[in-house]
Amino acid sequence: MARKVGIYTRISRDDEGEAMGVARQQQDCERLADLRSWQAVKVYEDNDVSAFKRNVVRDEFELMLNDLRAGLIHGIVAYDLDRLARQPRDLERLIEIFDERPRSEFATVTNDVNLGTPDGRTMARIMVAFANKSSHDASRRIRRKHLELAQQGKDSGGPAPYGWRKDDRLKVDPDAARVIREAQQEILAGVRIGTIRNRWQEQGLGRPRAGTKRIAHHHVEHMLTSPRLVGYRTYHGEILTGGDGEPIKGEWEPLNTLAEWEAVCAAVAERKQQHPPGRNLARKYLLSGIARCGLCKTKIRGQVNQRWKPGSKAATFSYQCSVVNGGCGKVARVGDPVDKLIAELVLEEQREKAAAQGTPAEQQWSREVELDAVQADISQLLEAEKSKQITVSTLLQLLPTKEKERDELKLERARFYKDQKQAEAREAAGDLSLTEFFDLPIERQREIVLQSLSAVMIHPAGRGRRIFDPALIDPIWR
Numbered sequence: 001m002a003r004k005v006g007i008y009t010r011i012s013r014d015d016e017g018e019a020m021g022v023a024r025q026q027q028d029c030e031r032l033a034d035l036r037s038w039q040a041v042k043v044y045e046d047n048d049v050s051a052f053k054r055n056v057v058r059d060e061f062e063l064m065l066n067d068l069r070a071g072l073i074h075g076i077v078a079y080d081l082d083r084l085a086r087q088p089r090d091l092e093r094l095i096e097i098f099d100e101r102p103r104s105e106f107a108t109v110t111n112d113v114n115l116g117t118p119d120g121r122t123m124a125r126i127m128v129a130f131a132n133k134s135s136h137d138a139s140r141r142i143r144r145k146h147l148e149l150a151q152q153g154k155d156s157g158g159p160a161p162y163g164w165r166k167d168d169r170l171k172v173d174p175d176a177a178r179v180i181r182e183a184q185q186e187i188l189a190g191v192r193i194g195t196i197r198n199r200w201q202e203q204g205l206g207r208p209r210a211g212t213k214r215i216a217h218h219h220v221e222h223m224l225t226s227p228r229l230v231g232y233r234t235y236h237g238e239i240l241t242g243g244d245g246e247p248i249k250g251e252w253e254p255l256n257t258l259a260e261w262e263a264v265c266a267a268v269a270e271r272k273q274q275h276p277p278g279r280n281l282a283r284k285y286l287l288s289g290i291a292r293c294g295l296c297k298t299k300i301r302g303q304v305n306q307r308w309k310p311g312s313k314a315a316t317f318s319y320q321c322s323v324v325n326g327g328c329g330k331v332a333r334v335g336d337p338v339d340k341l342i343a344e345l346v347l348e349e350q351r352e353k354a355a356a357q358g359t360p361a362e363q364q365w366s367r368e369v370e371l372d373a374v375q376a377d378i379s380q381l382l383e384a385e386k387s388k389q390i391t392v393s394t395l396l397q398l399l400p401t402k403e404k405e406r407d408e409l410k411l412e413r414a415r416f417y418k419d420q421k422q423a424e425a426r427e428a429a430g431d432l433s434l435t436e437f438f439d440l441p442i443e444r445q446r447e448i449v450l451q452s453l454s455a456v457m458i459h460p461a462g463r464g465r466r467i468f469d470p471a472l473i474d475p476i477w478r
Contacts, residue, residue, distance in 0.1 A: 002037055003037075003039065004072075004073050004075075005038045005105055006044055006077070007030065007033065007040050008076055009022040009044070009079065010047070010061070012051070019045075019047045022046075026043055029079060036107060038075065042073065046058045046060045052086040052132070065097060069101070074103070075105025077106075077107050080108055081124060081131070086131045086132055103116075146235070147235055150234070153248050155252060159207075162180070164176070176205075180223065180224060181260075183220075184260065184264045186441065187267050197220040201214060206219070227239050229254065229255045230257070230258050231252070231253075233247070233249065243386065244378075262414035264418075266414040266418035267422065285317060286302075286343075286445055288300075288302045289301060290450065291455070292456065293331045294331060294472075295330055295331055295459075296327050297457075298327035300320060300322065317334075318334050319333050331459070333461070342449060342456055344434060347434065347437060365416045371410065374406045378399065378403065381395055452478060453475050453476060455475075455476040458473060
């Protein structure tokens with residue numbers, strides 16, 4: 001009976017996402033299995049996955065080890081030993097399984113290493129050690145090359161970041177740039193990054209990895225706040241500065257102005273500070289936590305009507321005072337008419353306010369000249385030390401004070417533009433129709449309502465009443 005073996009294929013980087021490299025490895029491994037009269041029953045494929053980086057989990061490699069240990073397969077065929085392991089610890093895990101199951105088969109296309117014998121294991125350990133050193137050397141050279149490119153403001157290659165054209169990563173992609181700017185406006189208007197991520201996933205935006213539509217939350221956050229958007233060159237996530245202490249500018253087209261970018265970054269940072277990760281702040285209904293019971297004044301939330309059954313007509317929801325939340329439990333109102341009434345009142349109030357105030361002129365931060373002077377002082381100090389006019393000791397005595405002053409001014413500027421851009425994003429509500437209002441994300445709807453109202457009092461309607469009475473809904477205006 002033919003021995004059942006698994007074929008393992010891996011390639012570290014597949015920029016095109018076409019999996020051509022692993023396909024070639026599979027063909028060669030299948031031919032070798034046929035020559036050995038083994039039956040290849042499963043292919044374990046880790047495409048575009050590193051075996052050298054310690055924080056990377058190779059899902060198919062782990063599955064293969066489990067199957068081999070459980071006896072579901074009787075051996076492994078790989079193209080080369082370094083496809084399996086570039087870290088000695090991974091090889092040792094494999095050797096332990098061959099200790100437990102000494103009749104297991106092992107073969108590679110490029111060399112003949114037998115993990116079932118002491119000599120074969122010694123040779124494998126030497127080969128993996130050399131492969132590990134080769135990866136370390138290559139990693140060191142690549143890091144040095146990327147640092148040099150970064151210091152020159154050059155792009156380091158690879159797939160184009162979202163917002164720039166695939167065929168020319170130095171040129172802005174107008175369609176992607178529009179999507180990013182719209183998302184940034186939503187952030188300034190109070191929309192959560194999670195809401196934006198969900199919409200991007202549904203619409204296939206953000207250039208998700210090949211074969212999946214999923215985009216991680218932190219990837220969306222990075223796309224909306226990356227220093228690249230304003231033209232700053234980074235290295236390992238940090239903005240690089242030149243000899244004058246100023247940020248190094250990249251050679252690509254910027255997508256944001258400095259004011260726009262700083263405003264978005266400040267808004268994201270402020271939200272993280274106010275609402276630490278781990279708390280679910282998503283709201284499903286417009287007036288949850290805004291509406292209050294007209295009898296006991298407790299905050300009330302929306303909930304699906306208990307009488308609704310799956311398979312019947314669309315579920316309706318109500319705003320109900322709940323005893324569980326400390327209320328009296330005596331007030332409830334169908335939610336849709338309440339939402340519509342409040343939205344109409346708020347939009348009308350904001351239209352009147354916008355007409356009375358007119359369009360505010362965009363203001364410039366008043367301390368820009370002061371910041372320029374501090375940055376010039378820092379540049380002069382660095383240049384003076386470089387030309388030996390002052391010692392390093394003197395530089396280190398004077399520089400921290402200036403750097404602290406610069407950072408405080410930059411933080412103040414970011415807050416100024418954040419407040420300004422947030423006000424601009426929120427003022428646009430005066431032009432919305434009722435349909436456009438309810439098409440907005442729920443966070444944006446709530447922000448618009450809270451600009452005008454501090455609460456909505458819902459009064460009891462009495463027994464047996466079924467007609468919606470607007471007089472029983474009392475908006476509390478700011």
